Amino acid sequence: MAKKRKSKHVGDPKCESHFGQMYAAVMGSCKGCGNPTASSAFQLCSVCAKKRGKCQVCLKKL
Numbered sequence: 753m754a755k756k757r758k759s760k761h762v763g764d765p766k767c768e769s770h771f772g773q774m775y776a777a778v779m780g781s782c783k784g785c786g787n788p789t790a791s792s793a794f795q796l797c798s799v800c801a802k803k804r805g806k807c808q809v810c811l812k813k814l
């Protein structure tokens with residue numbers, strides 16, 4: 753029996769409406785720490801979003 757892998761928000765802090773979507777591969781900058789984000793559509797880098805428990809796109813609480 754194969755172990756089920758949890759894919760929910762792992763390494764990808766996004767709300768349900770933003771999770772799994774495609775984003776422009778243009779780097780943006782995190783409003784929290786100033787580090788580059790994976791996409792210019794993101795407000796926060798994944799580290800800050802995880803720390804705050806928010807979607808990195810719309811800042812909705814996760």
Ligand SMILES: [Zn+2]
Pocket residue numbers: 782783784785786787796797798799800801
């Ligand atoms: Zn950050």
Ligand SMILES: [Zn+2]
Pocket residue numbers: 766767768769770807808809810811812
């Ligand atoms: Zn969102």
